[in-house]
Amino acid sequence: EADIYQTPRYLVIGTGKKITLECSQTMGHDKMYWYQQDPGMELHLIHYSYGVNSTEKGDLSSESTVSRIRTEHFPLTLESARPSHTSQYLCASNTGNNEQFFGPGTRLTVL
Amino acid sequence: QKEVEQDPGPLSVPEGAIVSLNCTYSNSAFQYFMWYRQYSRKGPELLMYTYSSGNKEDGRFTAQVDKSSKYISLFIRDSQPSDSATYLCAMSAGAGGTSYGKLTFGQGTILTVHP
Numbered sequence: 001e002a003d004i005y006q007t008p009r010y011l012v013i014g015t016g017k018k019i020t021l022e023c024s025q026t027m028g029h030d031k032m033y034w035y036q037q038d039p040g041m042e043l044h045l046i047h048y049s050y051g052v053n054s055t056e057k058g059d060l061s062s063e064s065t066v067s068r069i070r071t072e073h074f075p076l077t078l079e080s081a082r083p084s085h086t087s088q089y090l091c092a093s094n095t096g097n098n099e100q101f102f103g104p105g106t107r108l109t110v111l
Numbered sequence: 112q113k114e115v116e117q118d119p120g121p122l123s124v125p126e127g128a129i130v131s132l133n134c135t136y137s138n139s140a141f142q143y144f145m146w147y148r149q150y151s152r153k154g155p156e157l158l159m160y161t162y163s164s165g166n167k168e169d170g171r172f173t174a175q176v177d178k179s180s181k182y183i184s185l186f187i188r189d190s191q192p193s194d195s196a197t198y199l200c201a202m203s204a205g206a207g208g209t210s211y212g213k214l215t216f217g218q219g220t221i222l223t224v225h226p
Binding site (some may be wrong): 006023033041058097101 | 152153157160199214216
């Protein structure tokens with residue numbers, strides 16, 4: 001089982017603020033992912049990375065950006081938060097066998 | 112049409128029942144099949160992982176994959192109230208090519224097991 005951490009777990013913030021959601025894993029996995037999940041809805045991939053200095057946009061368009069400067073760290077940034085960004089954000093990483101493990105998620109509310 | 116369709120439920124069963132959860136898919140490139148359990152306000156937890164067709168059993172859980180029919184199932188035997196959660200199927204074409212191990216999820220089935 002992978003150890004994958006996300007902070008903060010909950011965030012309530014006002015419109016227009018810049019926020020960074022942190023994700024880190026201690027397993028040395030190359031591939032990492034960010035998903036967005038609205039209540040009762042399926043997960044949608046918004047960003048992924050297959051290694052240091054590689055990032056790609058996912059299937060769902062998102063105004064967020066990501067960076068991958070270190071293998072273990074894959075933060076997601078919103079430059080100017082809006083109420084439409086209210087959602088749960090889930091970070092994941094893959095083992096060499098393509099098993100994907102998830103962090104606990106960050107529940108973001110933008111007022 | 113979505114690549115992965117999951118029976119939406121919700122399902123409500125008595126304790127001890129056998130539960131069947133199902134997904135169909137359209138992308139023949141999918142080779143890796145997973146079932147996740149997600150409790151409210153938590154991240155998905157990997158339950159079962161299967162490569163290609165066949166059955167896999169782990170305790171009370173059995174995963175079945177039929178690639179010829181593009182159909183996967185998760186069976187839960189002797190269901191318990193602690194099994195109450197949302198169950199998500201997920202699939203991947205693998206790490207090669209342009210897929211990079213990305214998962215495509217079903218929309219989830221809410222299961223309630225009542226005592």
